Each structure stands twice: as structure tokens, then as C-alpha cells.
Amino acid sequence: MNNLQRVQIADGVHFNSIYDDRFKTSLIAVVMAVPLDKETVSPNALVPGILTRSCKAYPTYLELSRKLDSLYGASLGGSSKKCGEMQIISISAGSIDDRYSLDGEPVFEKTAELLCSALFEPNAQNGEFDNDTFKNEQTQLIDSIDAQFNDKRIYANLQMSEVMFAAEKYGINRLGTKEQALSLTPKAAFDAYENLLKTARIEIMCLGSSDSENIKKMFEEKFSSIERSVSECTTQIIRRADTIKKKTDNTDVVQSKLIMGFRTDCAEPEETVSALKLMCAVLGGTAHSKLFNNVREKLSLCYYCVSRTDSVKGVLTVESGVEKENIEKTKAAVLRELDDMKNGIITDDEIDNAKRSLNTAYLSVTDSLSQLQGWYINRMLIDNFSTPEQEAEKINAVTKEQIIEAAQKLTLDTVYVLTGTDETEGK
Amino acid sequence: MNIQKVESSLVKESYYVIEHPSGLTIYVHPKEGYRSAYAVFGTNYGSVNTKFRVDGGDIITVPDGIAHYLEHKLFESEDGDAFVRYAATGADANAYTSFEKTCYLFSCTDKFEESLEILLDFVQSPYFTAQTVAKEQGIIGQEIKMYEDSPDWRVTFNTLVGMYHNHPVRIDIAGTVESISEITAEKLYDCYNSFYNLHNMVLCVAGNVTPEQVIAVADKVLKPNKEQTVENIFDDEPYEVAQEYIEQKFPVSIPMFTLGFKQNAGKGAKSAKELAYMNILMDIFSSSSSRLYNEMLTEGLINDTFAYEYMEGPGYAAILFGGESRKPKEAAQRIKESIVKFKENGIDTQEFEIARRAVYGTAVRSFNSNEKIANNMVDMHFNNRKLFDYIDACANASVSDIEKSLEEMLDPNNCTLSVVCSEEHNI
Numbered sequence: 057m058n059n060l061q062r063v064q065i066a067d068g069v070h071f072n073s074i075y076d077d078r079f080k081t082s083l084i085a086v087v088m089a090v091p092l093d094k095e096t097v098s099p100n101a102l103v104p105g106i107l108t109r110s111c112k113a114y115p116t117y118l119e120l121s122r123k124l125d126s127l128y129g130a131s132l133g134g135s136s137k138k139c140g141e142m143q144i145i146s147i148s149a150g151s152i153d154d155r156y157s158l159d160g161e162p163v164f165e166k167t168a169e170l171l172c173s174a175l176f177e178p179n180a181q182n183g184e185f186d187n188d189t190f191k192n193e194q195t196q197l198i199d200s201i202d203a204q205f206n207d208k209r210i211y212a213n214l215q216m217s218e219v220m221f222a223a224e225k226y227g228i229n230r231l232g233t234k235e236q237a238l239s240l241t242p243k244a245a246f247d248a249y250e251n252l253l254k255t256a257r258i259e260i261m262c263l264g265s266s267d268s269e270n271i272k273k274m275f276e277e278k279f280s281s282i283e284r285s286v287s288e289c290t291t292q293i294i295r296r297a298d299t300i301k302k303k304t305d306n307t308d309v310v311q312s313k314l315i316m317g318f319r320t321d322c323a324e325p326e327e328t329v330s331a332l333k334l335m336c337a338v339l340g341g342t343a344h345s346k347l348f349n350n351v352r353e354k355l356s357l358c359y360y361c362v363s364r365t366d367s368v369k370g371v372l373t374v375e376s377g378v379e380k381e382n383i384e385k386t387k388a389a390v391l392r393e394l395d396d397m398k399n400g401i402i403t404d405d406e407i408d409n410a411k412r413s414l415n416t417a418y419l420s421v422t423d424s425l426s427q428l429q430g431w432y433i434n435r436m437l438i439d440n441f442s443t444p445e446q447e448a449e450k451i452n453a454v455t456k457e458q459i460i461e462a463a464q465k466l467t468l469d470t471v472y473v474l475t476g477t478d479e480t481e482g483k
Numbered sequence: 484m485n486i487q488k489v490e491s492s493l494v495k496e497s498y499y500v501i502e503h504p505s506g507l508t509i510y511v512h513p514k515e516g517y518r519s520a521y522a523v524f525g526t527n528y529g530s531v532n533t534k535f536r537v538d539g540g541d542i543i544t545v546p547d548g549i550a551h552y553l554e555h556k557l558f559e560s561e562d563g564d565a566f567v568r569y570a571a572t573g574a575d576a577n578a579y580t581s582f583e584k585t586c587y588l589f590s591c592t593d594k595f596e597e598s599l600e601i602l603l604d605f606v607q608s609p610y611f612t613a614q615t616v617a618k619e620q621g622i623i624g625q626e627i628k629m630y631e632d633s634p635d636w637r638v639t640f641n642t643l644v645g646m647y648h649n650h651p652v653r654i655d656i657a658g659t660v661e662s663i664s665e666i667t668a669e670k671l672y673d674c675y676n677s678f679y680n681l682h683n684m685v686l687c688v689a690g691n692v693t694p695e696q697v698i699a700v701a702d703k704v705l706k707p708n709k710e711q712t713v714e715n716i717f718d719d720e721p722y723e724v725a726q727e728y729i730e731q732k733f734p735v736s737i738p739m740f741t742l743g744f745k746q747n748a749g750k751g752a753k754s755a756k757e758l759a760y761m762n763i764l765m766d767i768f769s770s771s772s773s774r775l776y777n778e779m780l781t782e783g784l785i786n787d788t789f790a791y792e793y794m795e796g797p798g799y800a801a802i803l804f805g806g807e808s809r810k811p812k813e814a815a816q817r818i819k820e821s822i823v824k825f826k827e828n829g830i831d832t833q834e835f836e837i838a839r840r841a842v843y844g845t846a847v848r849s850f851n852s853n854e855k856i857a858n859n860m861v862d863m864h865f866n867n868r869k870l871f872d873y874i875d876a877c878a879n880a881s882v883s884d885i886e887k888s889l890e891e892m893l894d895p896n897n898c899t900l901s902v903v904c905s906e907e908h909n910i
Contacts, residue, residue, distance in 0.1 A: 078516040080494065080847050117780065121772040125837045128844030152847045156494060158840070158878060193781065199786045201806055202736040206807075208632050308734040311628040343577075344570040353564075356621030359629055377629050405570070412593075419592040420575075421518045423690070424852065442615025 060432060060441065065272065066279035068286035072432065073268040074104065079425050080156055082164040082264025084171055084271065085148035088256035091289050092143045092225045093210050098197070098232030099137075099240055099248035104134020104147050105193040106185050106245060111170075112177040115186065128152045130167040132174060139437045140291030140324075140368035141225040145252060147175060148429075153265055165264040169274065176278045178249065184242040185249075193245075197237045199231075208474060212313035213375070216472035219303045221319040224292055226369055255287045259436050263425050293370045295321045297469035304473040312475040314383055315375045316390060321465035323370030324438045330450040331458035336365040336372055337410040338459060339397060344409050346393040351376070357386050368438060372466060380475050387471065397463035400456070408455060414451045418444040432476040486694065491871040493878060494850050498860070498870065499694040505705035506681040510860045511697050512689040514853060520595050520690035521853035522608050523860045525586035527685075528678035530656040531796060532583075534716040537677050542716060545674055546665040547651070548623075548658015551580040553671050555619050556611055557587070565605040574598040582652050583796035584865060590854065595692060596700050603686070603704040608676045611668035620663065627657050634735050638903040642743040642803060645726040645899030652799045681708040687860040690853040717798045722747065723897060730910065738904035741810035742818055744831040744893045746800040753795065755863075755872035759842065760885040763877070764892060765791055766838035768825055769804065773834075775821045784814040802893060811902045812910060819895040826889060835882050843877040848875045 061073045090100065114120035116209050124130045130151035137144045151167040154160070179186040214229065221227030231237075260275055262268040297319045322328045340347030340363030351361040361376035378386045396402070421427045421444045435441055442450075484504055490497040498512035530550050535543045558565045558578070565856055569576045576598075587606050591598050630636045640655055647653040657663070688697050690780040724745050753761065769775050769791050779785045789806035808814045849855045856870075863870050 078514075080851050116777070118772070118774070118777040121770075121777075122837050125766075125770070125772045127840075128847070129841035132842070152844050156847045158843065188781075195783060196786055197735055199788075203788075203807055205734070205736040206634050206739070208734075284508075310631045311625065342570075343566045348566075352622060353618075356618055357625075359622055359626040378623060378626070379628075381702045409570035409573075412570070413575065416519075416573045416575050416590070416592050420590065423517045481792035 062441075063272070065276040066282070067284040068397050069260070069279050069284070070436075070454045071260045071262070071272045071275060072436070073262040073272070074428060074432070075265065076263060076425070077265035079153070079264060081150055081152055081425060082266045083148065083150040083429055084168050084260070084261075084262045085146055085429060085433065086171065086175055087259045087261065088145045088252045089139070089142045089259075089289055089437060090110055090145070090252065090256045091287055092138060092141045092228050095229055096248060096251070097143055097228055097230070098236035099244050100143055100145055100252065101136035101231045102193055102197055102237070102240060102245045103249045104136060104145050105196055106189055107147055107174045107178055107249070108132045108134045109193060110179040110186065111174045112191050113173055113177055113409055115179050117192075125162050125243065127167055128157060130163065130170070132171060135232050138230045139434065142289045142291070142437065143230070143364050143438070145256070155265070161433060162224040164264065165270060166273045168262070172274050172278060180246055183246055185246050187242055190242040190245055194240060195239060197231060198234055201231050201237060203236050208307075208313060209262055209377070212315055212472065212474040215303070215474065216315040216317060216373070216470060217306055219301055219472055220371075220470035226291070240475060253282055254284055257286055257289065259433060261429055261433055276464070291323075291369060293323045294319055295370065297467040300468050301470045303470070304475060306475060306477045309474060309476050311377045312380045312383055312473060313375065313377055314386055315371075315373055315472045316387065316468060317470040317472070318372045318466040319469050320365065320370045321464070321467070322369075322462065324368050324369075328458070328462060329367045331462040332365055332367060332372070332453045334407070334410055334414065334451055334454045335397065336363050337414055338402060338406050339363045339393065340374060341411045342410060346391065346396070346406070347374070347390065350393055351386060351389045355381050357389065361386070361390070383473055383474070383475070392465065394466065398460065400460050402456060402459060407459065411452055415448045418448040418451075484698070484728060489869070489871065491874065493871070494847060498848055501694060501698060503698070503701050503705060505701070505707045506710060507701065507705060508685050508864060509697060509701060510685070510687040510864065511692060511694040512687075512692050512856050512860065513692060517691045517853065519592045519853060520692045521588065521590040521857050522599055522602060522686065523586050523588040523857045523861055524602050524686050525584050525676050525865075526682060527583070527683050527865045528585055529581050529583040529796070530654065531651040532678065532715050533651050535677060535778050536714050536716070538711050543673055543677070545670050545693045546658065547662040548656070549658045549666055549670060549674055550585055552619065552623060552663055552666050552769065553674055554578050554580045554585050554587075555623060556615060556671060557606060557609060559610060559615055560605055560608045561610045565601060568605070569598060570602045572598045572601065578661060580656055582656065584861065586858070586861060588857075598838070599688075599697065599700045600704055603700065606679070607704070607706060609672065609679070611671045613668055616668050616671065623663055624660050627655070627660055629630060630655070630657065634733050634739050634845045634903045637731055637733065638741050638805065638901050639741045639803065640897050641729045641731055641903070642741040642901040645901055646724045646743050646745045646801060647799065649723045650720045650799050651717070652796065673883070677713050677719065680711055681705065682710045683713065685814060685861055685864045687857040687864070689856040689860075715797055720798060722733055724899045726899060728900050730904065732906055733903045735903060735905050737807045738809060738811055738902060738908050738910065739805065740903075741803050741901045742803035742815045742898055743801050743803045743901070744898045746802065747891075748795070748798050748800045752866035752868070755868040756876040757888065758868070759873050759876035760880060760888045761793065761892065762842045763835070763838045763880055764885050764888050765793070765802070766842055767830065767834050768821070769818075770838065770841065771861055772837055772841070775818065779814060779817055784808060784810050784817060811900065815900045819898070822893045822895045830882050830886055832882055832890065835885070837854040837881050839877065843874065846874040846877050
């Protein structure tokens, strides 16, 4: 179970597979990592949409959708995400296993073929994407950028990110800006696509009970005709904050959002990352954490008050939704809990509980194909191929002293508040 | 004790139905090779059950939002908080309240029996005092305000306000800050004693678990309940929608809409077959493989957030379409016109076959996840359906089967359009 097979099939391209016959489905993803850059982020973000909306063989979305649905509702989709200061462009496909098709059709291999042709035989001519497909996807991208404002929790996090990482690439929005999206052309998008195929570090990940040998060969053959030169990706780590940045934005909201950003003075691949993760769980990662028990349950200040950490970048954030008049009170309460941790006021129960919670989270990963896929892709991107079990073991080995040290290393970098306007007050 | 094994040769799955002497029906669905297990303990009682009587006694009317409030308060028992108890087993616990049911759940990878014991015990041990009830006002108040800031939540709830004249489905599940201020310990006990009777509840477990394990814990912890009859009282609800259009100004950069078609609620929930046929029909009509979806997408009336859902419960049934749109009124008009044409033209056999496969594939996929299996079993139980009947109906559906559903499915003259847009948007 969960044995990862990994083979290099071209310069900077690996084919990874996990054979697992416990599931009803199989999955495959092509993950392309490039440096996160202001100039290329929008054109790159457009590529996965264009590639998964049509291809040479199925030049309209209607035709492609019908092909996928006739493969028992197979999926084909794309995304643009960040991992540290890398932009991660993925296209992925999934289908039910051949064992469950009603007519014995090899559903998964056909789905993987479709993914392969989406990637290598796009709906393009003379170095430009098909104009209709491009236009549609450009609109989708602009809508997605606009929609980030619709959800105020997402919006507050993005705004906080812009303040905290104003001078770092990490502050670049995963979709880019609306202005940039508007200025794109079918040619610019196609150039971005070619650049991804030539320069991205590429991980192909295939999971399920199907034989992946043919699929591997298919990709190997396609990549053999591409001249590749892989670009190096690095993430800038700012270990400590010198001063505290503060920003408050006003918009028409009923509930204020408070987000505090900390530098962790620790990041992948350092060994202290396990202590950081456990410290974060004790602080505010579970329904028995310090923030949950004290800020929510004892003080009744909020419905949610949670901490999370991005160990690739070396940051930790605490976020909560509160009444405007309780913002300062909540901030003080969060800092008090953190001070307690720095001063070693942590019980053995709190530590053991957090360890058990993280164990449940890690070990559950192996019961879901999509979580397994996500797990290994994230591990690959940081060049650490450990299994969920191994990561759980590392967490279990963390001591109280290491948790205190991890807490002591935190420095507050940014306090961001999104709150109502005077007009909202009256509502 | 009656134990029955139910098998499906189609998806190669099986589960056990156990009629426990305490009065509780228990479903156990073992998943071979899985490491985790998921358990959900639910009562057939949700936010719409605000007026009722037990065994022909006096009619009891309770404040809006009380079912959800009860869900929060049940976690506290005389001897402490259930989350604290779960912390010792490492289970990931939660609960949710919907219009028609309240469910308490956990997932775990270790100490299953201990966690199940906690679940069954705390749900059977209400402890409400003036003090504990007062403490929750602030927390739930913030939960309500969080949803007030959520445009997708608002756009959906406004649709229900527009569709229904009297039915309590038009009121937010969590109630309002005012309505929850009327909740007392006594009222919570009234609701608890009426609806948290084992005959009105179900326990569903899926994953790394055997029926013997579950029965052993049930034997130890469940306190037999006397059967009682709860009569839910709903005011008369006209067939026609209350309002055809409802708009709310909101800080969004792209408007959102929901078009809700009010249906005849009928005598009870749809059968597994009816549900399968309706899903196939809806897939033909408005999935990404439909003409309607692709036309609207190309013309910029919708984007890829467009989706539909069916909702039903005691005294209400509706189909909702929605997503982001810069032209919500045009999108709504197009959907209504397409319904008329769709009914005139009848079912295209090729489109039917594509949809049948897609809906079947989705049903196959649901058997990957312990969480989905267990929650589907809860729904099936409360609605008198059987788990495998649905997938069998998908696999065996014919054009003539679904043609019967076509006529009654959507009434273009009985719908509500709900729009959320900013002051700047000219809808």
C-alpha cells in the first residue's frame, strides 16, 4: 500500500505512481513548478484553464465535456497555486476504475490519454491559442480575480498578504492582477504554455489500480521531443520581523476580520519544522487548542480563532472574526496565549492531544486518493519524499522544550484588520 | 437483535443494518484496507422543526435557531466538554445542523471504540443551565454574523425567503441574534426530549470497523428509549412563490444569483429511483455537457461557478441554479426559456446516455469516502431510501423512465430570482 514508484522520464520530469486497489477511482496529475514572478503569473494562470477547456480532438468545451461524461463523468481540470515562492500550475484528471464501468471499457487509460492530449495537443495554431477558447478563459480568470473580493475571509487574507509580503515574491497573487489579465493575448498565453513545458520542473503523479506503464510511456514519448532547460526555484526566508506593520481596511462588513502574521525563524527543510507544526496545533489548530478553549469558549469573543503555518515560507498566521469593539481585546487575548507558550505554560495533555490530532490528520491521508496525491506533490516540491507515517513519527518525537523554543522564535510581523465603515455600524 | 447484511454486486460493497434493542437503527459499512473510520449520530430534527407536539400533547413553539443552538450546547455535559474527551482519543470531531437534521460526528485512525463511546454518551447526556446557555450567545452571534457577510450564503437564503410564504425553511438555520436571545435551558430540554429519542435517530459508521465493534459499544452505552410520536406542525404553504425577485446590495465585485424553482413538496421524500431519474434529467438539462450551460458560458451569462442543487425536506422541495454572473436577469430568463423548449423537444437518446453514465460515475465515486458513505446512509434512512437502490437505478435507467419526471420537474412560472450585487452594479 502507498508504495511510491518514481522514475525520471526527461530532464526535470518525473513520473510517479502509487498502486492502490482499495478505491473506486484512479487519478493522474501533471504538476508544473516555476518561479513565482509578477510578469509571468497571469499568463501562467491562464494556461490550465485553456488546456482543460478544449483540445485539438475536442475543440469546444461542449464536445470535451461530453467526451468526459461518456467516460462515466471523468474529470479534467486545472489550477494555479503557490507553494513558497513557486507558482504551481496543475492539470489533473480522474475517472472511475475500469472494474466499475458498465461495459468493460478501459476508462482510466482513456482519461489519461485525454489529459495527455490536453497537455500536448492544445487547440492552437501558428503559435497562438484558439481565440474563442482564449477569450472565454480570460473572462473566467478575471471573474476569479474579482470573486476574491466576494468572500471577505479570502479577501482579508489576500490583503494581509500584500502588506506582510509587500517586498517579497510571496506577496504575488496566485492569479495575478486584473490589469495583467486584461492585457493578455492568445499569443502571450501560448508563449507561457510553451515556457512551462520547456522550463518548469514537472511531476506527473498517477494513482489507483490501473497499470500505469502505458501511461508512463505515453508521457515519456511526448517529452522526448521537447528541449528542456529547467529553471531553479527558491523561496526567500525572512527569519524575523524587525517592526510590526499595521493596516486597517474599511468595507461594508458586519463582522470584522483580524489577521496576525508572524515570522517563524524556521522553514523547510530544517528539522525544527516538526516542532513548529506541533506548536501551531497546540496554539490554535484544533477544537481543544489554546485559542479555541480560551478566546472562543472562555471569552466568547468569536466563532473561529485559528492558527496555521506555512512551513515552506516560514510564516504563521492567526485569524478570527470578531465584533469591531472586540478587535483589541481579541488581539491581546491571542498574544497572551502565545506568551504563555513562550513561558512554558503548556500542559502535557495539551501536547499529547495535539500530537494525537496531527496523527489522525496525517494517517487519514492514506484513505483518500486525492489527499495522497496532494500529500506527495507537496512533499516532492520541497524535495522530501517522506510518508504520512514518517511525518507523524517526527511530530511524536517533539518535546515540550522544542515547542517552547518554536514559540519563542515567533516574531509578530503584521496586524491586519478588515472592518465595517461608519455606515455599516448603523445597520 | 435483527442484523441484516445488504450487498451490491455492482460496486462490490456491503453494509449491515442493525435494529438495536434500545430503539436505535445502526448502519455499519466496513471498508476493507482502510485505516480510518467515520461515525455519525444523527437525529431527524433540524431548523424547520419549530412547532410540534409529542404523543398528542400541547403544541410547543420554540425560537428560530434552537436546533443549531442545541447542537452547540450538547457538547457540554455536567462532567465537561466533549471536545476535551475526544482530545484523549485523537478523534477529529464536529457537528452540523441543517434544515431537517442534526448530526454529531467524528473520524479517527485509532481508539475507535473509545471515540464511539464518547459520541453516544454525550449526545445522550444533555446538560443545560442558564449560565451555559448564556455563554453561547456571543459565539453563535459571531457565527451568524460570519454568514451575514457571506454572499453565497445570503444569495441562497434570500431565494428561500422569496420562494416561501410561511414555511420555516425561509429562516436561517442559526436563527437571528434576536431569536437566539429567547432561548432558555427549559426550551432546549423541550426540544431535546421531543427529538433526541433513539427511535427518531440513526447511527451510521463506515471504514475500518466491524459490526461487532459497534454493537459492543452500543450495548454498553445506549439507554433504551420508549417510543413516542412527534407531530411536526407546519402552516399552510401555497404552491406559488412569495416573490419573483429579491435583491440585496453587498460589497461584491462580481454579482451572484440563485434561481430557485419551487416544487410541490408532495407527501414524502423522493424515492431512490425518483432521485436518480431527476439527477439524470438535471444533468442533461444543465450540466457542463448541456447545450444550455455551454450557450450561457459562451455568451458570458454564467461562468464556471454555475451549478444546480436539489433540496427537499418536510413540506418543501426546490431546485436551485446559481453562481456568479454579470447578467443574472438574462441568465434567469434563458434558463426559463430553455425549460419550455426542453419539455417540448423531449429527451435526446444520446444526451441521455452521456448523462446516465456521468450520474452513475458520480455515485460510484461516493463509495471512496467513509464520510460520504456514512452521511448518505443518514439521509437514506431518514428518507426511507436504500443506499444501493440509487446506484442501481442510475445504472438501469432508460429514456422512458426519466420522461415521466420531465413534466413535473421545473415550472418556469413558479420561481424566484435572488441577486446579490454592489451599489455599482446595474442589474
